[in-house]
Amino acid sequence: MTKQTVYSARNLEIYYGKDQIIKGVDIDIEENEVTAIIGPSGCGKSTFLKTLNRMIDTISNSKVLGEISYRGQNIYDEKTNVVTLRQHVGMVFQKPNPFPKSIYENIAFGPKIHGIRDKKKLDEIVEKSLRAAALWDEVKDKLNTSAFSLSGGQQQRLCIARALAVEPDVLLMDEPCSALDPIATARIEDLIIGLKEKYTIIIVTHNMQQAARISQKTAFFLNGHIIEYGDTAQIFTKPKNSKTEDYITGRFG
Numbered sequence: 001m002t003k004q005t006v007y008s009a010r011n012l013e014i015y016y017g018k019d020q021i022i023k024g025v026d027i028d029i030e031e032n033e034v035t036a037i038i039g040p041s042g043c044g045k046s047t048f049l050k051t052l053n054r055m056i057d058t059i060s061n062s063k064v065l066g067e068i069s070y071r072g073q074n075i076y077d078e079k080t081n082v083v084t085l086r087q088h089v090g091m092v093f094q095k096p097n098p099f100p101k102s103i104y105e106n107i108a109f110g111p112k113i114h115g116i117r118d119k120k121k122l123d124e125i126v127e128k129s130l131r132a133a134a135l136w137d138e139v140k141d142k143l144n145t146s147a148f149s150l151s152g153g154q155q156q157r158l159c160i161a162r163a164l165a166v167e168p169d170v171l172l173m174d175e176p177c178s179a180l181d182p183i184a185t186a187r188i189e190d191l192i193i194g195l196k197e198k199y200t201i202i203i204v205t206h207n208m209q210q211a212a213r214i215s216q217k218t219a220f221f222l223n224g225h226i227i228e229y230g231d232t233a234q235i236f237t238k239p240k241n242s243k244t245e246d247y248i249t250g251r252f253g
């Protein structure tokens, strides 16, 4: 069965003020895969990621040119409803950022904003989301305690559960394990591998082994260009471009 394309970018250019950060990027991202975005610090990975749900609009001097479509619809078209787009395309950040609320309220918050008021329905969503994020067994007896009482790894799984609670299609992850220890990282990686059955995941990572372990496709960014994009196994074993090889073998970055 051929996979659907979730995102298509054509000649994408992104500026902060006069500085061009993304330079003529073309990419197609397929559904139910993990796509890893790798590249040295400052090459534009986070900037690219933030464009996919228009979080970049919150940066006042940003400008996006070219075309970027999500499931066939240009997301910079004036008809695009940004709230709906962000409901379809959730985001998880580098540092876990739970709300200063209970575990339960962190998950119920999004569904409530989208109009769900029924307590039984909210309970179901909270349990389902926490199970999907592999956190339920650890927190089911303390749903009303503060999210800040959880460990860093648990807080990050809570943030993933919060993103899942509004039934997204895509999850954007910006170095979600960079603040976590190796055990918590391994749990998030296992979680991501499982989540791709249902979601499309695009993850920025500095960790080459992580990209190799969890992703099907890898895009190597350098100075705002995509130098190479393809099957992760090929990129990590037989890169076509010598710059990709230099980067993945640790010669720079």
Ligand SMILES: Nc1ncnc2c1ncn2[C@@H]1O[C@H](COP(=O)(O)OP(=O)(O)OP(=O)(O)O)[C@@H](O)[C@H]1O
Pocket (backbone or CB within 6 Å): 016, 021, 039, 040, 041, 042, 043, 044, 045, 046, 047, 048, 059
């Ligand atoms: N709000 C902003 N205004 C101006 N320049 C910015 C802004 N945010 C980022 N930049 C610059 O844009 C470039 C790309 O930043 P970006 O965060 O996308 O890189 P990155 O590849 O994700 O880096 P890292 O791996 O270090 O997180 C950098 O030179 C950065 O300094």
